[in-house]
Amino acid sequence: MVYPILGYHIGKLVGDEIPVVIGLDTWKPNLDDLKAFGAGFATTSGSPMFHIVGVTPEADSLESIVGSKIKASYEICPKDVVADWRKLNGGSVDGIEFVALGNPHFSFDECERLAALCEGLAKHPDVKVLVTCNRATFERASAAHLVVKLSDFGVEFVTDACWCTLAEPVIPKSVDTIITNSAKFAHYGPGLTGKALRFGSLADCVAAACHGELKPVRPTWD
Known part of the structure; x- marks a missing residue:
C-alpha cells in the first residue's frame, strides 16, 4: 500500500x-x-x-x-x-460490503497476485468484489485460467471502464462502505459514490472480502 x-x-x-x-x-x-x-x-x-x-x-x-x-x-x-x-480511511465502521479494485486498471500480474491471495479462501456472501481492467488484460487472464479462479472466489469483472463512471446498480444502493487499494479512488470515491471509503493493501482487500470487515491496519514501509 x-x-x-x-x-x-x-x-x-x-x-x-x-x-x-x-x-x-x-x-x-x-x-x-x-x-x-x-x-x-x-x-x-x-x-x-x-x-x-x-x-x-x-x-x-x-x-x-x-x-x-x-x-x-x-x-x-x-x-x-x-x-x-x-485521511483516506473515511469509513468510521469496520464493516465493509464492497471491494473496488482496478483504479488504474488491473494488470495481468495483479490478476495473478489476486488469484494467489484468494486461493483456498471463501468470500463473504454479503461482500461484492469488482475488478476493472482493459479488454486485452481480461482476455489474457481468461486464457491463463485466472478469470475462472477469481470468478469461483466471487470476483466480478468490468472491462474498458473506470471507477469514475461506475455507480448504481454496479455499486449496490445497500453498500455503505467500500475498500480499495487505490489512493486515487479512496480520494475521489466518497464524492463519486456517496459511500464511505477505506484504503488498504491488496491483501487487506481480500481479508475484507472474506470477513465483511477489516480493522484499520497502519501502512508499513515494506
Missing part, C-alpha cells in the same frame, strides 16, 4: 513542480508499483511528470536531472504517510 500513498503525499508536497525522488531504488519498484505511485501522485499534483533516481530510465542520478539547482527538498518519514492514510 506504500506506493500509491507515497505518490499521493509527494504530489501534495510539490504541487505543480516536477519532483526528483531519491531513496526508492533499493526497493526495486515494478511497473505496477510505479503505476500506483503515478496515480496517487496525479491525484494531488498538477505536475506533468516525476523522476525517481535509479528507477525511471532517464534518472541515472540526482545530478543528471537537476545539476546543482535544487529548488527545495523534503524528507518523508513514515508518520507523514500514516497521516495521509488516516
